[in-house]
Amino acid sequence: MMIGERIQQARKASGLSLRVLAEKTGVTAMAISKYENNQSTPSSGVLLALSNALRVRTEYFFRQVSVELKEVEYRKHSKLPKKVLAQIEGNVLEQIERYLTLEEILPVSPIQAFELPKSLPAKITDYDEIERLANLLRKEWKLGQNPILDLTGTLEERGIKVFQAEALHDGKFDGLACRVNGAPIIVVGINWPGDRQRFTLAHELGHLILNGRLSAELLENEEKLAHRFAGAFLAPASEVLKELGSQRSWFEPRELCVLKKAYGLSMSAWLRRAQDLSIINDATYLKMVKLFRKYGWHKQEPCDEYPREEPQVFTQLVFHALAEDLVSESKAAELMGKSLREFRALRKVDHARSAINQ
Ligand SMILES: [Zn+2]
Structure with missing residues (x-):
């Protein structure tokens, strides 16, 4: 990759137009455009001005590693404008490049290559199989049935790279999954509360696992299935039944607060688990959802926030x-x-x- 492409990538990652970058650096938009198209070469003074405005180090422009995001899957992609997507992808690319550069430096990576267990069923034909799939994965990964305290670490240990990006665009960016050189990558919004980050991580893990296993009829419901997987992976059915009981007519909000704290799964997601597992009927579920909406809990839940996840x-x-x-x-x-x-x-x-x- 030549320096022009690197400048353009950094500019897109920062979300700046040619005009705004020109204003910030005192270099004309025309000149920047020429640099980006490799029609002229910036002086070291110009590079320094660009690196300050784009908040990268000057070494960035000379980095040789170049990567491409493949099979990108967004949560809530439909609401994000193209420009914001380009910004997020640019930001993620930059992080991945640094990671790959480091991997080349280390003689032996202590992190194993990602591989899904061979025992997972080849085809999924109904929703209930998602529960079994989530359980099987927990078993293969030796996670037991307990709450997963450090989900990011759990994924990283197994070769899934986890990155964080700013929750841009009024917080509409939750996360994305993609592959780079065949290796799976999950990106989560850095500013979300921990329970939301964890749900995104588990949801994207769901996509990784469901990929290629869904029957033709289920394919169009992949989003819902990835949600179901996320809930089932974070709070296995057997535990949910133990915690909530098998039949309920109502939940005290405080009860859901306690469970959220224990499992890092949002109160809303607990309600959904209760409905998915027929612990409450649809009418009760809707009544509880209405209560959540009335108090704005569907946007911000009461009780303590769950601590954020942190890639280490x-x-x-x-x-x-x-x-x-x-x-x-x-x-x-x-x-x-x-x-x-x-x-x-x-x-x-x-x-x-x-x-x-x-
Ligand atoms: Zn999804």
Whole structure:
């Protein structure tokens, strides 16, 4: 990839038009357009101005790794304008490039390549099979039946890369799943509460698993099935029955708060689980949904927010590489997407603590 494409990619990732970038840098839009088309080469001064305005390091423009997102699947894609999608994809690409650069530096990756268990059924023909599928995956991944405390770590350990991107466009971006060089990647909105991030992660995992297994009749319901999978994976049917009982006529909201805290599954999703498993009938479900709407709980749930998920593997690997002298401090900072000063603050664990206390 030449420098022109890199400039354009960074510009799209930042969501800036040629005109706005020109204003921010004092370089004309015409000149920037020429750089992007490799018709002229920017001076180092111009590159510095571009890197400041686009919030990337100048090394970014010279990076050799180039990747392409394949089989991109969005949650709620229909509501997002093309420009926002390009911005999200650009942002994700940049993160993935740093990850792949790091993987090339590390002689042996401690993370296994992603592979789905062979024992999963080849075809899914009805909704109830989703419950069995989720259970089977839990069994193969040795997760037991308990709540999954660190879902991001659980996925990362098994070779699914998890990234975070800003919940752009009035928070309409929940997440996306895609493949890069055949490896699965899930991206979640960074600003969502933890339970929503976890549902997105599990939903996208559902797509990964359902892909190629759905019968022709079910194919058009893939979204619903991915939702069902997410609920079933986060709160297995056997546990839901234990927690709620097999027949209910109503739930106290506080009861759902407690369960949300234990499982990292939203109160609304618990209601849906209760309906899916016929613990409440449709009329009760609708009455409860109405109650949630009345108090605005369908947008913001009462009780404590569930803590956010945080990908850890990448940071761990960067410091591993630094500790073993595989990268310089400056390269490590670049990989983390931080300035050297920010990186040094992160590196010094004592100082990091005092910085938090300030
Ligand atoms: Zn989906």
